[in-house]
Amino acid sequence: MLNTETIAKYAQSSAEKLNINKYDIYGSSIDETSVEVDNGEPKQVQASNRSSVIVRVWNEKGTVGVTSTTDLDELGIKLALETAKEASTFGNKDNPPDFSPQAQDSIENIADEIVEAAPVPTLIDTLIKAETKLLQAHPAIKGVPYNGLSQEDIKRFYLNSEGSLRQEARSYSVIYLYSRAEEEGKKPRGASSVKISRGLETLDVDGCLKEVTEKTISHINYRTIPSGKYTVVFSPKAFLSLIGAFSNLFNAQNILDKQSLSDLESLGKELASPLLCLCDNALHPENIGAETFDGEGTPTRAVELIKDGVLTGLLHSSGTAKRMNAQPTGNANIGAKVTVGSHFYHVFSNHQADPQYNLDEGENLIFIDQLQALHAGVNSLQGSFSLPFDGWLVNKGELTSIDAATVAGDYLTLLKSIICVESKAEVTPGGVCPRVWVRDLSITGE
Known part of the structure; x- marks a missing residue:
C-alpha cells in the first residue's frame, strides 16, 4: 500500500532540487484478489496491485503540466515532477486549473476501514456453493456464465506544495452472478445481481443468490x-x-463546454416533477465506497441537485466553481484535464x-x-x-x-x-x- 508521508517527503525534496514552487499529487493504490468459477471448478484467479499517481506542476507563468506515474520511489516521483515541469511550457493558457481553495479544509472524520482479506480457497468455495445452489434452483437454469467474487483494499491520497495532505483507505468485497436459463422452444433468458459489502463476512451472498434466482425463474415464461x-x-x-446517462444535466464542466441539457441560466428552474429530489452524496451512510475528498483535495459532501423538481445545484471542480462564482463540491477528477463526476446518488421525495x-x-x-x-x-x-x-x-x-x-x-x-x-x-x-x-x-x- 502507499506510504503517503514518504511520497510527500520525496516530492518536497525533489521539487526543491528542480526549482518547482507549486505542485500537487493525487494517487491511489489497489490490492485486489478476484475469482471466477465454471461448473464447480475455478475458472480464473487473479491477484494484482495497481498504483496510479497524477502529478501536476505549475510554472512561473501559471500554466500547468500534467503527467502520470506508477513508480512511487524517490526517483519515480522526481522524474514525474521533472516531466510535468517540462510539460507546463505547453499548458493550456485558457482557464488553467489551480489549487482548490478548500484543499486544506477539514474533512469528514471517517475512520479507515481495512478488513483482513479472506484466503483465495475461501473465495472459490463461497462462489462455487453459490453457483451450485443457483444451478439447482430450477431445471431450466443451465449455467452461470458470468460470475465473480472479489475483494480489494484501496488507498487514496492528495498532497500539494502548500501543505495539504489527505489520505484514506477502504476495503470492499463484491459478488456478481449472471444466470442463463434455457427451455426447448424458448429463447434463452437470464438475470443478474450484484452485492457489495465491506468484507466477505458481511457480504450478502444469500441475498444475491435469492435475487438472481427469483428473477431468472420469473423470466422463463x-x-x-x-x-x-x-x-x-x-x-x-x-x-x-x-440519471447517470444524462448526468450532463447538472455537471458544471459539461455546461461550460456546452455539452449539456442545461445552460448557465438553468439553476432555479423547474425541470422535473415536484415529487423528485436528488442529491449526490459521497458520504451517505449506505455508501460502502465513501470518499472524503476528491482529486483536488476538496472535501466531499452532500450536494443538492434537484429539490421538489427544481434544479438547485451543480457538481463542481474548483475550476468550474471559480468560473461560475460558486463553491467546489468535491466532485473533481484530475488528469490531463480536470473533469467532474458524481459519487453516490440519493433519490427521494419530500x-x-x-x-x-x-x-x-x-x-x-x-x-x-x-x-x-x-x-x-x-x-x-x-x-x-x-x-x-x-x-x-x-x-x-x-x-x-x-x-x-x-x-x-x-x-x-x-x-x-x-x-x-x-x-x-x-x-x-x-x-x-x-x-x-x-x-x-x-x-x-x-
Missing part, C-alpha cells in the same frame, strides 16, 4: 406485449442508470407516496428492472433515448416477463412525467433510490 403508451415503474437500478400507486393493485403496468445498451441508445445532448430492457408486465401483483421490448422518449419529458416516488428505498452500488413511476412512456413491443 415470457410473452410479447403490444406497442403503445404505458405507465412505467422503474426499479432503483434502472432509474439510477438513466411528498408522501400516493397509496394508489401500488404494484399489487395496478393494472397493465410495465416494471423495468434493468435498461440495456445505454452506450448506444442514449443521445445525451438531445435528451432522447431508446433502450431495450428486462422487465415484466404487471397486473394486480402478477408479473409476466416481457419477451423483447424497448422504452423510448425524451429525458426531460420523463422527469416531468413522474407520478410517484415510492417511500421505500433500495441500496445499489450506484446510489440509494426507491421505485419511480412515470406515466405515458412509449413502449415498442410486438
Whole structure:
C-alpha cells in the first residue's frame, strides 16, 4: 500500500532540487484478489496491485503540466515532477486549473476501514456453493456464465506544495452472478445481481443468490406485449442508470463546454416533477465506497441537485466553481484535464407516496428492472433515448416477463412525467433510490 508521508517527503525534496514552487499529487493504490468459477471448478484467479499517481506542476507563468506515474520511489516521483515541469511550457493558457481553495479544509472524520482479506480457497468455495445452489434452483437454469467474487483494499491520497495532505483507505468485497436459463422452444433468458459489502463476512451472498434466482425463474415464461403508451415503474437500478446517462444535466464542466441539457441560466428552474429530489452524496451512510475528498483535495459532501423538481445545484471542480462564482463540491477528477463526476446518488421525495400507486393493485403496468445498451441508445445532448430492457408486465401483483421490448422518449419529458416516488428505498452500488413511476412512456413491443 502507499506510504503517503514518504511520497510527500520525496516530492518536497525533489521539487526543491528542480526549482518547482507549486505542485500537487493525487494517487491511489489497489490490492485486489478476484475469482471466477465454471461448473464447480475455478475458472480464473487473479491477484494484482495497481498504483496510479497524477502529478501536476505549475510554472512561473501559471500554466500547468500534467503527467502520470506508477513508480512511487524517490526517483519515480522526481522524474514525474521533472516531466510535468517540462510539460507546463505547453499548458493550456485558457482557464488553467489551480489549487482548490478548500484543499486544506477539514474533512469528514471517517475512520479507515481495512478488513483482513479472506484466503483465495475461501473465495472459490463461497462462489462455487453459490453457483451450485443457483444451478439447482430450477431445471431450466443451465449455467452461470458470468460470475465473480472479489475483494480489494484501496488507498487514496492528495498532497500539494502548500501543505495539504489527505489520505484514506477502504476495503470492499463484491459478488456478481449472471444466470442463463434455457427451455426447448424458448429463447434463452437470464438475470443478474450484484452485492457489495465491506468484507466477505458481511457480504450478502444469500441475498444475491435469492435475487438472481427469483428473477431468472420469473423470466422463463415470457410473452410479447403490444406497442403503445404505458405507465412505467422503474426499479432503483434502472432509474439510477438513466440519471447517470444524462448526468450532463447538472455537471458544471459539461455546461461550460456546452455539452449539456442545461445552460448557465438553468439553476432555479423547474425541470422535473415536484415529487423528485436528488442529491449526490459521497458520504451517505449506505455508501460502502465513501470518499472524503476528491482529486483536488476538496472535501466531499452532500450536494443538492434537484429539490421538489427544481434544479438547485451543480457538481463542481474548483475550476468550474471559480468560473461560475460558486463553491467546489468535491466532485473533481484530475488528469490531463480536470473533469467532474458524481459519487453516490440519493433519490427521494419530500411528498408522501400516493397509496394508489401500488404494484399489487395496478393494472397493465410495465416494471423495468434493468435498461440495456445505454452506450448506444442514449443521445445525451438531445435528451432522447431508446433502450431495450428486462422487465415484466404487471397486473394486480402478477408479473409476466416481457419477451423483447424497448422504452423510448425524451429525458426531460420523463422527469416531468413522474407520478410517484415510492417511500421505500433500495441500496445499489450506484446510489440509494426507491421505485419511480412515470406515466405515458412509449413502449415498442410486438
